[in-house]
Amino acid sequence: MTRQQLFEQILAKKSFLCVGLDSDLSKLPKHLLKYDDPIFEFNRQIIEATQDLCVAYKPNLAFYESQGWEGWRTLEKTMALIPDDIFTIADAKRGDIGNTSTQYAKAFFEKMNFDAVTVAPYMGEDSVKPFLDFEGKWVILLALTSNKGSFDFQFAAQENGEPLFEKVMKKAQTWGSPGNLMFVTGATHPEKFKEIRQIAPDNFLLVPGIGAQGGELEKVCEFGLNSQCGLLVNSSRGIIFASNGEDFAEKARAAALEIQGQMAQVLAKHFR
């Protein structure tokens, strides 16, 4: 999917919501455990209930890998369900030396047909570039993550005084373009979005951390929006685990609808 196509989806759906499919088996509604593949059935119903309200789905690989190879199979089956006009993100946080990153890229872009994969920057250029070499696919590079541990290294001042995450964002822009490179920037650091937009005015930002992690949509939008929206705001637990009863899909839809409603207002104001 191109940047323009993604923007068109955002305008059409009045939404820049990404639903995180962190489908933790231990948190699934109990009545689903009777299915052969409970996580698949859960995802199927969540996708059916939310697909008109979001522009992206983001399965987090950890929740599939913890089920071993069967979990990977569940993920492949889930991917086959998601309509083509919805952007798909493998939240895998991969990154390795060049020939190895190419294999990861094949896994996510070719084998499973994801549009994007999250990549960790620590190993530098030759760990990121192999992903950028895939035509029509995207790297979403970790810049400023939503967790407490982001203070350990990402905020660490470099020799010139700038924090590491800014150095990462600047350097990465010499590797990719706003047409194939996004950044992860957590909603838990809304005070940083002004600087982030100065460094990367055109790149899409994938923003985790609203809802369960405490970030707020309004604060993110204040500086985060750009001329093509430029934001994919993720919610995982707040939507998919809104209820763990038989009404889970209905409640997930209601939670997604609430966020989408807020997004529609933001978009109407910004793009009137």
Add this chain to the structure above:
Amino acid sequence: MTRQQLFEQILAKKSFLCVGLDSDLSKLPKHLLKYDDPIFEFNRQIIEATQDLCVAYKPNLAFYESQGWEGWRTLEKTMALIPDDIFTIADAKRGDIGNTSTQYAKAFFEKMNFDAVTVAPYMGEDSVKPFLDFEGKWVILLALTSNKGSFDFQFAAQENGEPLFEKVMKKAQTWGSPGNLMFVTGATHPEKFKEIRQIAPDNFLLVPGIGAQGGELEKVCEFGLNSQCGLLVNSSRGIIFASNGEDFAEKARAAALEIQGQMAQVLAKHFR
């Protein structure tokens, strides 16, 4: 496996060799393609041919994931073949927010029974600690990797002038101990091993980059060895792809034997 048990294995086998199972389907000997699961058959023969010469195996997840869920199943079957007294490393370079890292830890430590997993430090403490919470298991944290991209951020001077990888090593030692924390330090930076040993005198170091990537064993050993050996030196392609003919297992054994022979000499000198 404890640090003492690993050291005993090293002394018993006169080896601190780790064989990297980067079992790239496209590089396998052609006669194996007739098997239902060529990668499994390749691994089976490699393990049979080298298990008395190495103390660790390190499958690189990328080469399994590029085969989709079948690749994960191949990896699980491979793990079941490896004798219990051999240290197993999931070279996965994972790391995510706390509840997610716990799921990755379950995947590798519980579901597949690996002894260790490689972890990327960028997301900080709460992305690493969940792995350290598993009794008897190990984190191998990326510090100074063997690739060219290591110069992008790992060598970047911090405010106090120290490179980022040193900051990572110092901080991580407040999270784990030499009993559950190792570091990845590439053989392509032998001039750094003296400093590395000053920062982390007791931790094991996993050293990739000899052979195909150009690092040399002698240089790594000069400063890298400590009182419990403290080194696991990895070779992947140089061993497993020593030949791509029908004699591949025999040639892999010969390549492993050559390195093990050098290691035996080093150990005899160091621990006489």
